[in-house]
Amino acid sequence: MEKIHQWFNQIRYGEYSRALILLSGIIIMLTGEFSTTLPVAAILKKFGDGGTLVQLINILPLAILSLMFPIGPVWFKKGKIVKTFQNSLTLFAIGTLIIGVSPNLAFLMIGRIIQAIGTGMVLPMLPTLIISLLPEHSRFANFYQIEDVILGFSAICALIITGCAMLLGNWKYVNLFIIILTLIVYYSASYIKINLEVSSRHIEWLNALF
Template sequence: MAIITQRKENSMGNKTKTWHVIPAVVATAIMSFCGVLIETAMNVTFPTLMTEFNTDSSGIQWVTTGYLLAIAIVVPITAYLTRNYTIRQLFLASNLLFIGGVLIDCISPSLVILLLGRFMQGIGTGIALPLMFHIVLSKVPLHQHGTVIGIGAMTTALAPPIGPTFGGVVS
């Protein structure tokens, strides 16, 4: 339990309370979990979406492709974002984009609007995934990096096996 209460120098040489960092890591890990969960859940819903939006598989594949494309574009940009914005601002933006995308998806009357929502979700997830590691590497003492990264990675790693079941239940 020393990880929760220690006050040590982090890898950047700054003093930080690790117990402040753990909730931030868990929160970004949960956000990453949600992003991965939604991604793996969507694959199961393709037949339902094809019927709902009256399209074929080549059109509906953009639901996944657009999401992954947004993540692929945003992840490299996150290094720039972490230098110019605070962790709190990025976390808030990530959550707002993701939740906004979910809301757009819920009310989407067409495939184009659904794709817009998925792209927004991808941007939010693309910020959240590297943000968790940024928090650990910049705020956690060097000797505790493995433990704290393990907590975050374990949380995120639970999503792929749950996603298809979740998608099946939802559709």
Template sequence: MESTSTAQVKQPGLMAFSLMLGAFVGLFSETALNMAFTNLMDEFSINASTVQWLTTGYLLVLGILVPISALLMQWFTTRQLFTASLLLSIIGTLIAALSPNFTSLLIARIVQALGTGLLLPLMTNIILIIFPAHKRGTIMGLMGLVIMCAPAIGPTLSGLIVDHLGWEYIFWISLPLLLFTFGFGLTFIKNVAYISKPKIDILSILLSTLGFGGIVFGFSNLAEHSLSEIIVLLPLIIGIISLIWFVLRQFKLETPMLNLRVFKYPMFTLGLIMLFLGMMIILSSAILLPLYLKGGLLLSATVAGVQLLPGSVLNGAMAPVTGKIFDKYGPKLLLPVGFFIATIAVFLFTTNSTETSSMTFILIHCTLFIGLAMVIMPAQTNGLNQLPVKYYPDGAAVMNTLQQIAGALGTTFAITLMSSGETRFANTHPDAVQTEILTAGITHAYLFITALAGIGLILSFFVKRIRV
């Protein structure tokens, strides 16, 4: 059956706003707790490797669920998926606000992630349907404001909340926003997707879950264990084998769970890789920088949040601007310049110390997010533009899946490299104080992040504009 046609959507802007607002709150939750990590470590008597699961676990669930979203969008209407995603987000947020211990808080994060994991690919797919190609750069730029700004301002807003109210209020404040979004969305969301109800391949779902889940879980354990230990090695082996099996199976199925034929379009694949690198940089920074500001420079959560604010504001302001530039000139200028700026910024973070001034930090942080704003949406939009309309759900699902996997791996690698850097510095500087050890660990992690940005810069020179 076919739902409401594109032409019958009289208020596409309000429909897009409903989806973006829900996604904003969900993505805000990805990083909002980062500023409270030191508080949670003290309150629940846990270390950095354990507390990072509140972010990694969230992203892991997104990475597992989003691949299934392409299938779900062919089985359920837009309104049904929107309703389910918001209800899960509301329930998870309520559980989190009432959590008395780490375990219940982690469970709440998983429920929240289920809601966000449904909403993100739905938002991308519906926007591609209800807006014509010549307006996509602008609207995807606005979507970029959501996707990049929400995780970026999470630590800023939560810093104020943690210092003055307590970490639980991160969720109490999110709850009414979700309730408003739920009511607003039910008013304006229309059914626009084509419902074909293809056959469900249970084995593909199982392989996808084991594949993405095993890889992220294995790498996440690297923060506390070596690569040779069974708790790291076994999930990685299971994950890699399952993912290979999953990929091979998709090409054999008449109606695959995730149509990987999108990878035969070179600009889509290239855009996806650059998006992957950009999200790794964003979410690894989102976990490292609050730790540096609070543990290295000994700032309060409020002051640390304020220092992150200018970059977050610039990030949000740049997204619509880059969307308009993309519509007019395409990605060939935006992507190389964006990755060049980002590479310079993350390299400068390797020079941080316990004596770094606030102005220096703010300037580097602003520079980083200006660069990333020129990368994320242009890479995504140009890639999706090369796909035929029938592949939009698959392309959106693939991109959203790997965005979340990128975030989970970026968070994991950041904490793992920070921990190894701390150990190395402590061994060579036995008289060092904790602030110096933490800072050394974070600068060590940024060497890896600089390499990621450099790879993105090289790839950006091979981008070609797709005209639709």
């Protein structure tokens, strides 16, 4: 009990708060990426387009994320970490808003693409940044294994939230909830004091080509 109390005090006084803000950003953006997985049937019924095209709504953003990973560091060359993180959240929120008001499949696809680009701007670098923000005594070498847990947790969150939205009558309600969370994280990121900045950029052209 004492350890739990100490942990909450550390969060309260900012020792872990900066890392938690970035981690929350990861989870929210990944949750948004998975938010159209469950309501495929509802999307197909509403827009009446071919099933293959509807499936692209989920497949194409993953392809974009795969492309963004090898070129991710280039974004950090243009500004400080926090500003880039906020720009990423902004782009993600715009894509989510377009999805929420999309009148047809074309707008839905555009929203998903913008969502994926926003997520991909910081996702490749965030694990390293989170480790750098943690106190030295709390850092652990196997953080990258936690990425799988974060990915699974985000997928489960997306299924639960989207399922609740569908029970309320419209799966698009999930986008409103995600936008609210994104705005909270964006505001919280304003309080992150960090001077980290990528001094050189390196694009993995071979991986980008693949």
